[in-house]
Structures are given as C-alpha cells and as structure tokens.
Amino acid sequence: MPKIKVALIGVGNCASAFVQGLQYYGKSEKKEDYTGLRNPSLGGLAPIDIQIVAAFDVNDRKVGKDLAEAIFAMPNNAPKVAEVPSTNIVVNKGPLLDGVGKATRNVVQISNTPDSDVAKILKEAEAEIVVNLLPSGATEASQWYAEQALAAGCAFVNATPNFIASDAAWAKRFEEAGLPLAGDDLVDQVGSTALHKTLLRLLSMNGVRITETYQLDVGGGTESLDTLDRTRDAKRAIKTQSVASSLPYKTEVVAGSTDYVDFLLNKRDSYFWISGVYFCNAPMQIDLKFSTVDAPNAGSVLFDIVRAMKIALNKKLKGAILPVCAYAFKRPPAWVRWRARQMLPLETAEETFKRFIMENT
Numbered sequence: 001m002p003k004i005k006v007a008l009i010g011v012g013n014c015a016s017a018f019v020q021g022l023q024y025y026g027k028s029e030k031k032e033d034y035t036g037l038r039n040p041s042l043g044g045l046a047p048i049d050i051q052i053v054a055a056f057d058v059n060d061r062k063v064g065k066d067l068a069e070a071i072f073a074m075p076n077n078a079p080k081v082a083e084v085p086s087t088n089i090v091v092n093k094g095p096l097l098d099g100v101g102k103a104t105r106n107v108v109q110i111s112n113t114p115d116s117d118v119a120k121i122l123k124e125a126e127a128e129i130v131v132n133l134l135p136s137g138a139t140e141a142s143q144w145y146a147e148q149a150l151a152a153g154c155a156f157v158n159a160t161p162n163f164i165a166s167d168a169a170w171a172k173r174f175e176e177a178g179l180p181l182a183g184d185d186l187v188d189q190v191g192s193t194a195l196h197k198t199l200l201r202l203l204s205m206n207g208v209r210i211t212e213t214y215q216l217d218v219g220g221g222t223e224s225l226d227t228l229d230r231t232r233d234a235k236r237a238i239k240t241q242s243v244a245s246s247l248p249y250k251t252e253v254v255a256g257s258t259d260y261v262d263f264l265l266n267k268r269d270s271y272f273w274i275s276g277v278y279f280c281n282a283p284m285q286i287d288l289k290f291s292t293v294d295a296p297n298a299g300s301v302l303f304d305i306v307r308a309m310k311i312a313l314n315k316k317l318k319g320a321i322l323p324v325c326a327y328a329f330k331r332p333p334a335w336v337r338w339r340a341r342q343m344l345p346l347e348t349a350e351e352t353f354k355r356f357i358m359e360n361t
C-alpha cells in the first residue's frame, strides 16, 4: 500500500504528538492497541500508512536536527509517550516571517541557517499533504506556506486559526490548481468547544433556557503564550461563534482562551459556567473544570484529516473539502455554516464525514 506522504510546517507540540502517535500506533494489530483513536481505520487506511517526508521550523534547537530529536527540543513540552527512532528526516529552515511573536521570542532562538527552498524540498520529498502547524499568530507565514503547497502541487491542511480554507479566494486558488484544502483551526478530540456545545445542546433540547454561559482556558504550552500575545481576540471570536451556534436562540455566550500559566506545561484547564432556567423558571447552574493535555488532543483528529485528504487526492477532489472542514475544524468555510451564525451540528458533521469516506473509497 503506498504511504500517505506528509510534510509538517512547524515542529512544535502538535507535531511532537503527531510524530509520537505514529510510533505509538504504528505496530498496532489488535483492537485494544488502537485505544484513543477515533478511527483506527479510515477508508482502509491505518496510522501505519502515514509517513512524514519533510519538516520545517525556524528554532535553532530544531533546524538541522533529525525530526526524532527536534520534537523533544525546547520549548516543546508535550509529554514523551514513545521512543522515536531516527527518522532520517532533517528539519529544514523555513523563512521566519511573522512566525515568532513578541511573547515567544524569549523562548525561541531563531536559527541563522539560510532559508531553504521549501517548494523544491516538498517536490523532491514527493510530499502530498502539507500540514500547517505554525503558531496561531503566524498569519503571513501560514499564507506563505500555502503558496509553497500550491507551487509544489500538495494538498494543504491548516490547523491554525488563520483564515485559509474559510477564505473564498484561497479556496478558489486550490480549486483552480486541482488540489484539496482543509481548515481552519483544528477541533480537539476531547475539546472544550465540543464539550461546551454538547452540554448546551443537551440542556436546550430538554427545554432549559440558557441565560448566560462562558468557557475560559489556561494553558502552559508555547501556543498559549502566543495566543495571549497575538490571537486572543480572534480565537475568542471563532470559539464564541462556534459555541453560540449550538443554541437555537441568542443568549450571552463567551468562549475563548484566556491565559498562560507556565507551570502547567502542555496541560490545559478549561472552566465552564452555565446558567439557565427550566420548569416554572427554576434556576440551574453548572460550574465545571475540565483538564486535558493540549498536543495529544490534536493527534487523532490529524490522523483522520490526513487520511481523508489522501482519499480526496485519490479521487482528484479540489478546493475546500467541505465534509473534512466541517468535521475537523472550528472555522470551516462559510458555506458549511448554517444561516448567519450557525454551523453544522456535531452529529451532522460526523455523519457527513463518514458518508464522504464511504462514497470515496
């Protein structure tokens, strides 16, 4: 079976979880070995079919190193769950652009190795799918790498909250190039947004009128530091819109990352507050804390996305692949959203994705 050839842009915590996950699940044979994966097999493809063929970063501790070493270099703090043997993939230097913000400049030493020719490396490595795992504030750099994917004839997955798949002009460019595109802003496997939406939907289906709700996070990964500095407002807008879409009426909703606490390392604590009324105006409240580790939360979803994108490539599908965007991203293209402020309900997105896989394999 030919491998799914993936290039990683940014060898940070998510990349670490992804690479370790490939090792962790690579030799799985029995059903129990796949515990923790949403889809052990997708359209006949297993994690073992995914192969990383190129990686790019700007951090001096990562550039020039084998990927197996770079994923554990500072400031990465995703937990080590697998011994990753040498991969023979050396991390290439990408152009810095706006990749490192004010807050993270103190923790990322920029390599002075000359920038590599990214499109050329992608072509030589025969990369099929470029996965953008840059910091959320890297708007210009994300667009630059999307250009490189186009130039190299690769599909593009945008895990960041920068608007690429949800931007009609970018979607059109990938469509014209005959290449698939998916984004924006990855949905976590056990994410606070999905949990919040599910709780609100359950309550409103039972006749509860939610009067106000918020969900706030604290995290200790580099991404939380970057978010605090550069993308707090944008992330908050995406999350709030997504959460509000789960209710059939307007109410007071706030959802978004709030702060950075270094000693949490790659952990994330999410706080939920929900207040509402039910029968004869009786009050109800939920006050909840939910703790996760950030980077592994992206692993299973990324495995699903790259396998779905391979299926899209095999079928020569082009432009934003809507069932993948709706299933795996917080901000899919506008035409996936219902009415002005609504998105596909989680179950509908899941069904649409499963149907897409079945119909195309």
Ligand SMILES: NC(=O)c1ccc[n+]([C@@H]2O[C@H](COP(=O)([O-])OP(=O)(O)OC[C@H]3O[C@@H](n4cnc5c(N)ncnc54)[C@H](O)[C@@H]3O)[C@@H](O)[C@H]2O)c1
Pocket: 009, 010, 011, 012, 013, 014, 015, 056, 057, 058, 059, 076, 094, 095, 096, 097, 098, 099, 100, 108, 132, 133, 134, 135, 136, 137, 138, 141, 159, 160, 161, 185, 186, 187, 188, 221, 222, 223, 226, 294, 295, 296, 297, 298
């Ligand atoms: N569960 C999750 O972790 C999750 C969920 C949803 C979305 N995301 C998104 O995924 C992205 C990656 O998250 P992360 O936690 O791995 O971030 P991170 O900060 O740990 O990693 C980013 C990496 O990009 C590198 N980089 C910066 N500028 C670069 C450039 N110009 N060229 C190449 N590399 C460059 C950094 O050195 C770093 O290694 C973020 O945008 C985040 O919002 C993550």
